[in-house]
Every structure is written in C-alpha cells, then in structure tokens.
Amino acid sequence: MIHLLIVGVLVVVATLGLGLLLTQTGILPAQASQQAITIDWLFDIHFWFIAFFVALICVIIVYSLIVFRRKQGEKGDGVYMHGNQRLEIIWTIVPIGIVLWMAVIGGQTLSDVERRDPQAITVDVFASQWSWRFQYEVTTAEGVQTAVASDVLVLPRNQQALLRLHSQDVIHSFYVPEFRVKQDILPGGEKYVRELRITPNTNGTYTVQCAEICGQGHYSMLAEVQVVDGAEFTSWLTEQAADCNLSDAECGLRWAETFGCLGCHSLDGTAKIGPTWLGLFGHAVELTDGSTVTADHNYLLTSIVDPNAQIVAGYQPNVMPQNFDELLSEEQINQIVAFIESLGN
Numbered sequence: 364m365i366h367l368l369i370v371g372v373l374v375v376v377a378t379l380g381l382g383l384l385l386t387q388t389g390i391l392p393a394q395a396s397q398q399a400i401t402i403d404w405l406f407d408i409h410f411w412f413i414a415f416f417v418a419l420i421c422v423i424i425v426y427s428l429i430v431f432r433r434k435q436g437e438k439g440d441g442v443y444m445h446g447n448q449r450l451e452i453i454w455t456i457v458p459i460g461i462v463l464w465m466a467v468i469g470g471q472t473l474s475d476v477e478r479r480d481p482q483a484i485t486v487d488v489f490a491s492q493w494s495w496r497f498q499y500e501v502t503t504a505e506g507v508q509t510a511v512a513s514d515v516l517v518l519p520r521n522q523q524a525l526l527r528l529h530s531q532d533v534i535h536s537f538y539v540p541e542f543r544v545k546q547d548i549l550p551g552g553e554k555y556v557r558e559l560r561i562t563p564n565t566n567g568t569y570t571v572q573c574a575e576i577c578g579q580g581h582y583s584m585l586a587e588v589q590v591v592d593g594a595e596f597t598s599w600l601t602e603q604a605a606d607c608n609l610s611d612a613e614c615g616l617r618w619a620e621t622f623g624c625l626g627c628h629s630l631d632g633t634a635k636i637g638p639t640w641l642g643l644f645g646h647a648v649e650l651t652d653g654s655t656v657t658a659d660h661n662y663l664l665t666s667i668v669d670p671n672a673q674i675v676a677g678y679q680p681n682v683m684p685q686n687f688d689e690l691l692s693e694e695q696i697n698q699i700v701a702f703i704e705s706l707g708n
C-alpha cells in the first residue's frame with residue numbers, strides 16, 4: 364500500500380513537471396491566427412496525456428528497478444501473476460474511452476479550423492519552383508475588375524482569408540508556422556486547386572515556407588507574409604491596383620519582384636539558381652552548345668518567353684519557368700527587358 368502511495372505521488376509530480384514543461388515554456392511558435400488558438404488547445408490536451416503516460420511508465424519502471432531489486436542473499440525469480448480479469452477490463456475500457464474522446468475533440472477542432480466565413484477575402488496563391496505569387500481580385504474605383512499580383516502575401520487582421528492554392532509544376536505545400544495550418548499544393552489545373560482558410564489575429568511579419576521537398580531550390584522557396592489592419596490592407600490593395608506609372612525600367616523591376624524572377628536571378632553579380640542580370644545586356648553569353656551570342660534586346664526577350672531556346676553554359680534547361688509569355692503581358696515583358704538593359708554596363 365505504501366508503494367502505491369509513493370508511486371502515485373511521484374506520477375502526479377512527474378506529470379505536472381513534464382506537462383508544464385511541454386505546455387507553458389513556449390516550445391511552439393507564436394500564435395498568429397484564430398486557427399492556431401484552436402489547434403494549440405488540442406495540442407495541449409495531447410501534451411498532458413503524453414506527460415501522464417510517460418510519467419506513469421517511467422516512474423513505475425524506475426521505482427521497481429530500485430525498490431524491488433534483488434537484495435543480497437535473495438534467490439530465484441519474482442512471483443508471476445496472470446489472469447486478472449478486472450485489470451484487463453479496466454486497461455481495455457479506459458484507453459478505448461480516451462481514444463474515442465480524442466476522436467470527438469479532433470473532429471470538432473477540424474470543423475472549427477475549416478469553418479467557412481462568407482465574408483472571407485479570396486487570394487489565389489501560385490506556387491512554382493521556387494517562388495510564390497499572390498493574386499487578388501480587385502474592383503477599382505471606376506468599377507473595373509483587375510488582378511493584383513504580389514510577391515508578398517498581405518492579409519487583413521481578424522478577417523478570414525480563403526487561399527486558393529495552385530501549382531504550376533510539382534507538389535508544394537503552404538505553411539506559415541505561426542498560423543499552424545498547412546496544405547499541400549497540387550499541379551493539374553483548376554480541378555486540383557486546394558483551399559486553406561486562415562484568420563490572422565496578430566499584426567506582424569511572418570514567412571511562408573514551402574513544406575514539401577520540390578527540387579534543388581526548395582530551401583529558397585520562402586515569401587513574406589504581412590498581417591495588417593483592415594484599413595491599411597485596403598489602401599495597399601488600391602495602390603497595387605493602380606497602373607504602374609513609373610518609368611519602364613522601374614516597372615520592370617516591380618514585375619521582376621512580383622513574378623518571382625529575383626528568386627533565381629540576382630542584381631548584384633552573384634549567381635543564384637540562374638545567372639545574374641548585372642552586366643548582362645550588351646555582353647557576350649556563352650551557351651551550352653559552345654556558341655557565343657551577344658545579349659541584345661532580342662536575346663533577352665527570347666530568354667524570357669522561350670527559355671529553352673538558348674541555354675546559358677553551366678545551367679540546365681527547364682529550370683526557368685516556361686510560361687512567362689502567358690503570365691505576363693507584352694508590356695510587362697518589355698518593361699522587364701528595359702530593366703535588365705538598365706543593368707547592362
């Protein structure tokens with residue numbers, strides 16, 4: 364009886380220590396969405412169960428090892444016990460009850476996390492090796508429907524965002540640890556578009572990281588996420604929807620940012636996944652077939668709309684996306700070329 368009491372007390376103490384360590388010491392990232400609160404609630408319940416069972420098992424083992432060890436002069440094995448029906452019924456019923464209850468709260472949490480808000484704003488997310496593009500539908504003051512593309516995901520606080528996830532090549536995965544929720548992104552067109560709902564509740568800057576190995580540049584597939592006040596979001600969107608009224612080269616830089624070119628091309632001479640744009644225009648480029656061409660206006664244009672036509676020596680074909688002639692307008696492509704030309708000498 365005294366053994367039972369000591370083990371009981373030790374289990375309670377160990378459970379408390381381990382449980383508090385797991386739930387109170389901030390081993391999870393900060394919470395920045397409504398969904399994160401719900402998911403962490405479920406997490407904490409699991410942490411407490413884990414703490415209890417680890418404590419139960421470890422305390423009994425360690426206690427037995429020490430207290431019931433074979434003492435000097437003792438002979439033979441311990442007494443075997445079998446066939447305790449009452450115990451067997453208890454250790455069958457109790458775990459079944461726990462598992463069923465966890466299934467119920469798991470289901471409730473899932474439906475809570477996926478709850479649909481009819482007021483949700485929609486953002487189309489385009490993942491490709493190895494960049495992110497976010498597209499918003501906007502109606503301008505003149506009543507014209509237009510799309511805004513951005514390389515930063517800006518979301519208003521306390522409003523549900525419905526992300527529609529598209530992949531242009533392989534399987535990617537959308538994951539912002541502070542939002543907790545995660546969703547794989549499948550190629551294959553509209554039929555395979557997956558949805559993810561997030562209600563950010565804390566202003567700040569976060570990072571979306573691809574959570575599915577997707578090729579040699581997977582590690583670099585990151586994008587910034589900004590959660591801002593509703594009013595700030597609206598003015599940001601309006602500003603983005605306005606036509607680019609800067610110089611051609613400046614607009615070109617803007618498109619190169621929003622369409623993810625700068626994930627692969629540097630502006631400072633360093634090689635990334637693709638060649639740098641610094642000092643490219645007007646200079647000789649060596650190609651994989653051994654020939655040399657001058658990077659003139661036409662060469663740049665072709666490199667963008669038909670990248671496989673000429674492959675730069677030391678690089679692979681099919682790494683640069685092949686669909687920029689569909690994604691970008693002719694004007695946008697010309698502005699990007701103007702921007703690359705401005706980096707020429």
Ligand SMILES: [Cu+2]
Pocket residue numbers: 490491493534535536573574575576577581584
């Ligand atoms: Cu990816």
